[in-house]
Amino acid sequence: VLLLQVLIRRLRLHARARAKERAEVTSTVAERVGAIRLIRSYGEEGRESARFAAQANRYRKRVIRTQRFSSLTGPITEVFSGFLVILIIWAGTRPELLGLAQPLAPEAIIVFLMAALRLTSPLKTISSFPALMAVALASAERVFEVLDQPSRETDRPGEGAARFEREIVFDAVSFRYGDGDPVLSEVSFTLPRGKVVALVGPSGAGKTTLADLLPRFHDPTGGRILMDSVPLTRLTRGSLRGLMSVVSQDTVLLNDTVFANIAYGSPGATEAQVEAAAEAASAAGFIAQLPDGYQTIVGERGARLSGGQRQRVAIARALLRDPPILILDEATSALDTASERLVQQAIDRLMAERTALVIAHRLATVRDADEIVVLDAGRVVQRGTHDELFRAGGLYRRLYDLQFRDEETTLAAGL
Ligand SMILES: Nc1ncnc2c1ncn2[C@@H]1O[C@H](COP(=O)(O)OP(=O)(O)OP(=O)(O)O)[C@@H](O)[C@H]1O
Ligand SMILES: [Mg+2]
The missing domain is CATH 1.20.1560.10 (ABC transporter type 1, transmembrane domain)
Known part of the structure; x- marks a missing residue:
């Protein structure tokens, strides 16, 4: 016993x-x-x-x-x-x-x-x-x-390494999930190297879905996307994704240190490089105030950071990779005016001298875009610069006015 x-x-x-x-x-x-x-x-x-x-x-x-x-x-x-x-x-x-x-x-x-x-x-x-x-x-x-998760992605024979010198062309791109209704219908526009294209449109218009086609999370069910005249389906996913940083709508942080989260996807990044990226992302200030600085564990899904801080860590991660192409799905969650400004500064530095496809919710981001593509129910309904679309009225003007009113009320509340 x-x-x-x-x-x-x-x-x-x-x-x-x-x-x-x-x-x-x-x-x-x-x-x-x-x-x-x-x-x-x-x-x-x-x-x-x-x-x-x-x-x-x-x-x-x-x-x-x-x-x-x-x-x-x-x-x-x-x-x-x-x-x-x-x-x-x-x-x-x-x-x-x-x-x-x-x-x-x-x-x-x-x-x-x-x-x-x-x-x-x-x-x-x-x-x-x-x-x-x-x-x-x-x-x-x-x-x-x-x-139920999609299985491992494999490269098919005939897929080559991606190169990007000139432009990305969306040519009558259509997409549906499984055998559901079409989410995108014949979307066409061009993203030239070094320019910023903003996607705007009501919730559910298909903006995130469209952006997901670039890193080949899905392939179009109709039409083609061409990079320097080569269809994306003929390029390996790995090489394609090596050309871009993605900042997604819901910021994903792993339960690890701030340092590891910023250096994610950039193996071998030095301390100085990580700090420079944090600096550029307006994140260095708050990181210095964390109990263990860069070695602070952020908690599950980054629970120990505020929404704006999480976004800036994700932006620092994208900056550190320093890729030619940037896909930014701006978070919709409301931030207070101070962190809004910090996040906007970080976004501006992220987009500088880069080819960017931005799903924009912030006025500043939209206004600075070289072209704005307005999506509604999966179709392009308007295209042009801010000034052109603003004058033309239509959906863009309505979305803009709606946001501008919100902006004024938050400003008023902040003062
Ligand atoms: N994985 C999925 N499977 C099936 N349908 C999906 C999937 N993801 C999105 N959808 C549907 O596709 C449509 C477009 O969704 P999408 O996320 O692209 O919209 P969005 O324009 O990004 O909206 P928001 O501004 O709210 O982020 C929606 O009707 C949505 O229900
Ligand atoms: Mg979305």
Whole structure:
């Protein structure tokens, strides 16, 4: 019994460590599944899978170790039930112990024995059954969730490395998700090198979907996108994504240090480079005030930072890569006027001297664009500069007035 106690105590220790490691593995998986676009657009698939393999291996070793202990407890219970048999026989033959007048009849003892032995094994099974079922069900659910994710992307023969010198042309691009309704219908426009094209339009117009076609998260279901006259479908995703930084609408930060989040996708970045990027993204100031500076852990999904701070970390990440092409899906969440200004400064530096496709919500970003493409329900309804579209009236003017009114009220509230 003492031995069993020692064993069980060790087993419990191991099980606790194992549960902790399992939690780490699952939270890594959950986090990385949620950040799949970030991982893909920053070309980190290889390093992520190596990191995960190491973690899973550590967990596997731990499982084997606990298993070794728990397989010992089985035999020990067997030995224990052996002693139980001896005890029953011994007690049954000593009537004074049970307060009986005469020893139990041999038949009675046998009945006791049978009952005791028959009870032990099914009891063991029954007691472990609910736990087993719960684990199995939960696991099955997760497996299906992950299976629903699109599988690994593979390069097809005939795909070459991307080069970008002149322009990107959207040529009558249409797109639908699966067999749903068309989300984009014959969208055409040109993004020349060194220029900024802004996409504006009501929510659900298809702006994010359109921007997702550039790094080939999806391929058009109709029409073509050409980079220097080569269709994107003839270029490898890796080389294409190497040319661009993506700042997405919902900022994705990983539960790691500020430094690691900025250096994500730029392996080998030096401290000085990371700090320069943070400086340019108007993020250096608040990072200096964090308890551990660049080594501060940002928490799950960056929970320990404010919305505006998260955006600036994501912008610093994009700046550090210093790619020729930039895809910026401005966050719609409202910021207070001070952080709004800091974020806008960061965006301005990000777009300077770069080819940019910007999904714009901020007036300043829209006004500075070389061309504005107005999308409504997946179609281009207007194109031109801010001044042209402003004078022309129509959807752009309506969106602009709507935002301008909001802007005035927030300004008034801020003063
Ligand atoms: N993964 C998806 N599967 C199916 N439908 C989708 C998917 N993503 C978006 N859609 C649909 O496509 C349409 C366009 O969505 P999209 O995200 O491109 O809009 P948006 O212009 O970026 O809107 P917002 O300004 O709110 O970000 C919407 O009707 C949306 O429901
Ligand atoms: Mg969007």
